[in-house]
Each structure stands twice: as structure tokens, then as C-alpha cells.
Amino acid sequence: VVKEKNRMGECPVWEERENALVYVDINSQKVCRWSPVTNEVQSVSVDARVGSVALRQCGGYVIALGTRFAFLDWDTQEVTTILELEQDKPNNRFNDGKVDPKGRFFAGTMAEETAPGVRARRQGALYTLFPDHSVIKQLDQLDISNGLDWSLDHRTFFHIDSLSYAVHAFSYDVHTGKIACPKLLYHLEKEEQMPDGMCIDAEGKLWVACIDGGRVIRIDPETGKRIQTVRLPTPRITSCCFGGKDYSEMYVTSAYDGLDDATLAKEPHAGEIFKITGLGVKGIPQNLYAA
Numbered sequence: 476v477v478k479e480k481n482r483m484g485e486c487p488v489w490e491e492r493e494n495a496l497v498y499v500d501i502n503s504q505k506v507c508r509w510s511p512v513t514n515e516v517q518s519v520s521v522d523a524r525v526g527s528v529a530l531r532q533c534g535g536y537v538i539a540l541g542t543r544f545a546f547l548d549w550d551t552q553e554v555t556t557i558l559e560l561e562q563d564k565p566n567n568r569f570n571d572g573k574v575d576p577k578g579r580f581f582a583g584t585m586a587e588e589t590a591p592g593v594r595a596r597r598q599g600a601l602y603t604l605f606p607d608h609s610v611i612k613q614l615d616q617l618d619i620s621n622g623l624d625w626s627l628d629h630r631t632f633f634h635i636d637s638l639s640y641a642v643h644a645f646s647y648d649v650h651t652g653k654i655a656c657p658k659l660l661y662h663l664e665k666e667e668q669m670p671d672g673m674c675i676d677a678e679g680k681l682w683v684a685c686i687d688g689g690r691v692i693r694i695d696p697e698t699g700k701r702i703q704t705v706r707l708p709t710p711r712i713t714s715c716c717f718g719g720k721d722y723s724e725m726y727v728t729s730a731y732d733g734l735d736d737a738t739l740a741k742e743p744h745a746g747e748i749f750k751i752t753g754l755g756v757k758g759i760p761q762n763l764y765a766a
Contacts, residue, residue: 476509476511476514476726476748476749476750477496477509477516477747477748478747479516479747480731480745480746480747481498481500481503481507481728481729481730481731481746481747481748482500482501482502482503482730482731482732482746483500483501483502483503483713483730483732484498484499484500484713484714484728484729484730484746484747484748485498485499485500485501485526485527485571485672485713485714485728485730486498486499486526486527486528486571486572486672486714486728487672487714487715487716487718487726487727487728487748488528488529488530488716488761489716489717489718489719489722489726489758489760489761490508490530490761491760492534493508493510494510494511494512494720495508495509495510495511496508496509496511496716496718496726496748497528497530497536498528498714498728498748499525499526499527499528499538500518501524501525501526501570502524502732504520504521504522504523504524504525504540505518505519505520505521505525506518506519506521506525506528506536506538506547507519508549509748511719519547519549519552521538521540521547521554522540522541522554523540523541523543523568524540524541524568525538525539525540525569526539526540526568526569526570526571526572526582527539527569527570527571527572527573527582528547528572529572529573529574529580529761529762529763529764530574530761530763530764531546531763531764531766532578532763532764532765532766533766535547535548535549536549537557537574537580537604537764538554539569539570539572539580539582540554540568540569541568541569542559542560542561542562542564542567542568542569542584543556543557543558543559543560543569544556544557544558544560544580544582544604544610545557557604557608558604558608558610560584560602560610561584561600564584564586564598566586566587566589566595566598567584567585567586567587567598567599568584568585568587569582569583569584570582570583570584570585570599570619570620570621571583571620571621571622571623571671571672571714572623573623573624573761573762574761574762574763574764575603575625575632575647575649575652575762576625576629576649576762577649577650577652577765578606578762578763578764578765578766579603579604579605579606579652579764579765580603580604580764581601581602581603581604581613581623582601582602582604582620583599583600583601583602583614583617583620583621583623583634584598584599584600584601584602584617584620585598585599585617585618585619585620586598586599586618594618596618596638597616597617597618598617598618599616599617599618599619599620599636600612600613600614600615600616600617600620601613601614601617601620601623601634603652604764605652606764606765606766607766608766611652611653613653613654614634614654617636618636618637618638618639619636619637619638620634620636621634621635621636621637621670621671621672621673622634622635622642622670622671622672622673622674622683622684622714623635623673624673624674624675624681625647625675626647626675626679626696627675627677627679627759629647629649630646630647630649631644631645631646631647631696632644632645632646632647632654633645633660633673633675633681633696634654635670635671635673635683637669637670637671637686638669640662640663640669640670641659641660641661641662641663641670642660642661642670642673642681642683642694643657643658643659643660644657644658644660644696645657645658659699660694660696660699661683661694661699661700661701663683663685663688663692664701666688667685667688667690667692668685668686668687668688669685669686669687669688670683670684670685670686671683671684671685671686671712671713671714672684672713672714672715672728673714673715674714674715674716674717674758675758675759676693676717676756676757676758676759677722677756677757677758677759678756679696680693680694680695680696680702680756681693681694681696682694682715682725684712684713684714684715684727684728685712686710686711686712686713686730687710687711688710688712689706689707689708689709689710689711689712690704690705690706690707690712691704691705691707691712691715691725691727691751692704692705693705705751705754707727707729707749708744708749709729709742709744709745709746709747710734710742710745711729711730711731711732711733711734711745711746712727712728712729713728713729713730714727714728715727715728716758716761717757717758717759718758721757722757722758722759722760723752723754723756723757723758724750724751724752725750725751725752725754725758726748726749726750726751727748727749727750727751728748729744729745729746729747729748729749730745730746731745731746
């Protein structure tokens with residue numbers, strides 16, 4: 476549905492109040508908004524790689540860029556820093572993020588590659604930004620903090636550390652926002668490649684985007700089994716969310732960075748955004764950051 480190609484399209488979020496899909500292009504340092512009505516993409520450039528975007532209750536967005544949390548005012552294009560983190564790790568940046576059921580913004584970090592396929596290990600962490608702008612560190616020694624979401628009963632937090640090739644489930648205290656007791660939920664099979672972004676549907680099942688696997692997979696958290704696979708027409712599938720007027724459409728982002736020229740020539744859809752219909756299941760609205 477979006478032909479304008481992204482170097483690293485990520486973190487799609489359906490924004491009901493704008494009837495639009497919001498997402499980031501990490502490596503182009505842009506926050507983007509696509510209207511299905513006008514088919515137009517608008518974007519705001521920021522001064523660092525932007526790993527994630529989420530909706531704010533009072534309008535505008537909260538973003539995680541470089542190693543800081545910030546607010547983005549869409550109308551003025553103004554970025555206001557809330558907090559800087561990890562200033563001792565100049566090679567780190569924020570990656571995926573999402574708002575929890577109580578309006579807190581969870582986002583994690585990762586080390587950038589220093590050469591193709593080379594990165595310092597266990598440099599990442601997962602943080603929670605509270606509505607009062609305080610921050611706690613939830614997890615440490617992560618490789619690539621990535622997809623995240625919460626169970627429908629708000630008792631479980633799901634998280635992906637990409638280089639573990641797995642989805643983990645944590646107990647989650649909705650009152651404090653704290654997570655604990657990680658358990659392995661699902662380990663990806665070889666052809667599924669590496670897990671990236673993730674979202675939950677209205678039946679409580681998880682959808683995981685498989686980067687370099689060219690697919691999204693549906694996992695049942697009760698059984699830890701994959702129950703569905705949807706293949707997409709390009710390999711670097713990065714993330715997914717439900718949207719549309721009744722949340723029955725799935726939007727899927729992709730990337731063209733990381734593909735060599737020969738592969739790119741064979742992958743005309745790399746970096747585009749796709750819409751999957753007919754899944755027979757709906758998603759749920761996004762939580763809004765409560766400040």
C-alpha cells in the first residue's frame with residue numbers, strides 16, 4: 476500500500492484520530508505518516524536514528540531516537556528531549572518501543588554494527604518511561620531489544636531479543652509496570668530466520684515479523700506453537716500492527732538496507748509497506764502514552 480521505499484521501515488502504529496498509519500524509517504532518520512484516504516506520505520526528519528514512535532494522549536508522539544526519549548509535535552515538527560540515556564555507550568541506539576496498558580512507554584536499545592554482521596554483544600537494555608518522565612531499566616545485557624506487547628489480561632509481557640531467535644514471556648505487574656520471571660515462549664525455526672517486531676490480536680495470539688524470513692507468523696502463547704504463516708513478497712519483513720476502521724487489516728513494514736545490489740534487483744518490493752486482509756481476526760487499539 477505504501478510504495479515509497481524505506482531503508483528500514485519499522486514500528487507501525489495505527490492512529491485512529493488521524494485515520495493514518497504512523498511508522499519510522501530508522502536509517503533515514505524520519506517519522507512518517509501515511510493516509511489511506513489520500514495515499515500521501517508525510518514525514519518529519521529528526522537528528523538521529525529513530526527506533527520507535529508511539530501515540531500521546533494529548534496529541535503528537537513520543538519517540539525513542541539515538542539514546543534519548545523525546546516528544547515530537549507533528550504540526551511544528553519540533554522535537555523536545557525528555558531524557559538522555561546510555562551516554563557511556565556512543566555506539567548504541569534505541570530500537571523498538573510500545574506503550575503499556577497504563578500509558579507507560581517501553582523501549583529498548585541495541586549496539587549498532589561496526590562492520591557488516593559485527594556488533595558488540597549484550598550492550599542493549601529495556602527501559603520504561605513513566606508518565607512523570609522518570610525511567611527504570613527493566614532488562615540488561617540484551618543484544619537487540621525488539622518486538623514487545625502485553626497479554627489481553629495484562630498479566631504477561633512479551634518481548635523479543637532478536638539474536639536469541641526467540642519470544643520470551645514475563646510476568647507483568649500492571650500497577651507498577653515491573654516485569655519478572657522470563658520464560659521461553661517460542662524459538663524460531665531455521666527458515667523463519669530472525670524475529671523482529673511483534674503485535675497481539677484480539678484473540679490473544681502473537682504475530683511476529685521475521686526479518687530475512689519474508690513472513691509474519693502467528694503464535695499461540697498458551698501452547699507456544701506456531702499456528703499460521705503469511706508469506707510476503709520481500710525478505711526483510713520488520714514489524715506489524717493491526718489497523719483500519721475496525722482493526723481487521725494488518726500493516727507490515729519492510730526494509731531494503733542490508734540487501735546487496737544483485738538482491739535488490741530481484742526484490743522490487745523491498746522497503747515497501749503491505750496490508751494483509753482476510754486474516755479473520757482483528758487487532759486492538761494502541762495504548763497512548765499518558766502525558
